[in-house]
Amino acid sequence: MEDFLSRAEPKAQQLLLMNDTIRLSDIFPSDWKNFILYNKEGEHIGNAKSPLEATNLMKQYLVQPKEKTIDKSVLITVIIVLVALLVLVVSVLLVWKWRVQQQFRKEQRERRLRELELTAIRSQMNPHFLFNSLNSVQNLVQKNMGREAHLYLADFAGLIRKVLNNSEKEEVSLAEELEMTEQYLRLEQLRFDFDYSMEIDSEIDVHNTLVPSMLLQPFVENAIVHGLQNKTSDRKLKITMKRRDSEIKIEIEDNGVGREAAKELSKTKNGKGTKLISERLQLLKEKQGEKYLLETIDLPEGTRVEIIIPEEN
Amino acid sequence: MKIKSIIVDDEKHGRENLAGLLREYCPEVLVLGEANSVAAAVLLIEKHDPDLVFLDIEMPKENGFRLLETLGHARFEVIFVTAFDNYAIKAIRFSAADYILKPINYNDLVEAVKRVSHRVLQKQENQRVNELARNIQQPENPRIGLPTGDRIEFIEVRKIIHCKGEGNYTHIYLQDKRRLLVAKTLVDFEELLNDYAFIRTHKSHLVNLHHVSAYLKTDGGTLELSNGDRVNISRRRKDAVQEVLKTLTQ
Numbered sequence: 001m002e003d004f005l006s007r008a009e010p011k012a013q014q015l016l017l018m019n020d021t022i023r024l025s026d027i028f029p030s031d032w033k034n035f036i037l038y039n040k041e042g043e044h045i046g047n048a049k050s051p052l053e054a055t056n057l058m059k060q061y062l063v064q065p066k067e068k069t070i071d072k073s074v075l076i077t078v079i080i081v082l083v084a085l086l087v088l089v090v091s092v093l094l095v096w097k098w099r100v101q102q103q104f105r106k107e108q109r110e111r112r113l114r115e116l117e118l119t120a121i122r123s124q125m126n127p128h129f130l131f132n133s134l135n136s137v138q139n140l141v142q143k144n145m146g147r148e149a150h151l152y153l154a155d156f157a158g159l160i161r162k163v164l165n166n167s168e169k170e171e172v173s174l175a176e177e178l179e180m181t182e183q184y185l186r187l188e189q190l191r192f193d194f195d196y197s198m199e200i201d202s203e204i205d206v207h208n209t210l211v212p213s214m215l216l217q218p219f220v221e222n223a224i225v226h227g228l229q230n231k232t233s234d235r236k237l238k239i240t241m242k243r244r245d246s247e248i249k250i251e252i253e254d255n256g257v258g259r260e261a262a263k264e265l266s267k268t269k270n271g272k273g274t275k276l277i278s279e280r281l282q283l284l285k286e287k288q289g290e291k292y293l294l295e296t297i298d299l300p301e302g303t304r305v306e307i308i309i310p311e312e313n
Numbered sequence: 314m315k316i317k318s319i320i321v322d323d324e325k326h327g328r329e330n331l332a333g334l335l336r337e338y339c340p341e342v343l344v345l346g347e348a349n350s351v352a353a354a355v356l357l358i359e360k361h362d363p364d365l366v367f368l369d370i371e372m373p374k375e376n377g378f379r380l381l382e383t384l385g386h387a388r389f390e391v392i393f394v395t396a397f398d399n400y401a402i403k404a405i406r407f408s409a410a411d412y413i414l415k416p417i418n419y420n421d422l423v424e425a426v427k428r429v430s431h432r433v434l435q436k437q438e439n440q441r442v443n444e445l446a447r448n449i450q451q452p453e454n455p456r457i458g459l460p461t462g463d464r465i466e467f468i469e470v471r472k473i474i475h476c477k478g479e480g481n482y483t484h485i486y487l488q489d490k491r492r493l494l495v496a497k498t499l500v501d502f503e504e505l506l507n508d509y510a511f512i513r514t515h516k517s518h519l520v521n522l523h524h525v526s527a528y529l530k531t532d533g534g535t536l537e538l539s540n541g542d543r544v545n546i547s548r549r550r551k552d553a554v555q556e557v558l559k560t561l562t563q
Binding site for chain 1: 323324325326327329330333334337371373374396397398414415416417
């Protein structure tokens with residue numbers, strides 16, 4: 001090629017030939033030996049060693065000149081299609097990955113919820129509470145107080161039965177939750193003296209309102225074990241439930257020593273149950289997209305826990 | 314002779330129940346007073362100078378062990394009464410002190426009182442409870458109570474080289490070349506000593522890792538100990554033992 005170009009002199013005779021009606025041999029003497037052929041666009045077509053060969057080459061080129069241009073547009077189309085495919089594949093992959101991640105996150109949340117529920121059960125089944133309750137019942141038997149022993153044993157059995165049943169459920173009716181709480185309170189009362197009251201707004205349909213299972217127990221237990229047990233007399237616990245708008249507000253209030261004093265006295269595991277339930281409510285919030293709220297308020301005397309749960313509609 | 318006792322429990326039913334059971338099943342025990350906290354118990358002990366204290370462990374404010382710490386040295390015997398506390402029960406068993414579980418099986422109560430009253434009548438010093446208090450205060454160098462025959466020996470855990478189980482009995486090999494025979498199973502010792510770098514290498518061997526001097530590959534693995542004894546490693550425990558030894562050499 002280099003060779004041909006150097007010999008194609010003079011430059012003025014490098015002709016642009018696009019028409020086969022012109023005969024090269026008419027223009028160039030037959031002893032001209034070197035031809036370099038270009039098309040209109042200036043693309044190199046080929047080299048020839050005689051006018052005849054150049055003409056033939058030209059003809060050949062003109063018979064199938066379009067093939068090359070078609071080739072080019074096909075190439076572009078192919079590239080476009082390939083790019084489009086690539087984009088499609090990548091986006092499908094991304095969507096797929098996102099969904100897998102979403103699924104994973106959902107499963108993780110479910111798993112964590114299960115764990116927290118199990119922890120709630122375990123805290124309800126607090127061995128210290130269980131064995132001391134049984135010990136109290138034993139005392140009633142020892143004192144020949146058969147009737148009382150009978151009732152407390154029934155409460156005890158009822159509580160354990162509910163814990164076992166509810167452990168399979170994420171939510172229970174408010175009525176069940178309240179009954180369980182009351183059985184728990186009666187057993188705690190057997191262990192030491194305190195008064196409790198429960199006020200439930202009559203507007204609340206306790207049988208059809210669902211709450212996370214074992215929602216109240218950790219707070220009631222905290223109120224008793226940390227708030228009231230560290231006090232010597234006039235120990236009171238109050239549970240109230242009010243309905244407002246489409247929410248239910250639960251308050252658990254004690255007149256115990258308060259959180260600060262309790263922390264100093266026991267130095268241990270204080271507030272763990274609260275942390276767990278608050279995490280559980282957070283997960284339920286994410287899962288159901290509904291509003292749960294938990295707040296602990298220090299009172300001049302004692303502590304109040306407020307829980308707001310959404311009413312299903 | 315009556316055994317003078319007091320009951321310490323934060324729960325009224327707990328105190329009543331025990332007092333009732335004692336009246337019925339252990340008439341030799343005289344309950345002089347009841348306390349619902351450690352502070353009240355200290356006062357009662359000063360007042361009555363009891364032979365025996367029934368002590369609940371889990372109480373709000375101060376737990377039962379605090380009573381022993383407060384008094385420093387206990388002249389009286391103690392029977393711990395507890396509903397549930399893994400850690401506390403382990404500490405009690407470690408010092409071979411007496412305890413009963415709530416709700417109370419009156420047979421256990423009678424047995425515990427019998428053991429204790431024997432010591433009270435012999436005017437033996439209450440070593441077990443003082444050792445327990447010592448272990449709680451100095452957890453880095455605990456002493457374990459080993460009842461042998463009619464007496465009890467307190468041995469520093471680090472001086473035990475290995476234990477060999479034989480049915481209901483366990484041979485304890487000590488640094489000073491002595492060998493004790495204790496009426497407890499190897500499983501009991503494994504439970505009590507697993508916090509102190511002891512490892513079970515075989516169904517009848519428990520070894521103090523601090524006394525391992527060599528690992529021999531003969532017979533599918535053998536440990537040579539600081540006193541020259543050789544202890545087999547069973548096939549199923551081989552991996553676990555090697556794992557532990559690896560972390561030890563690192």
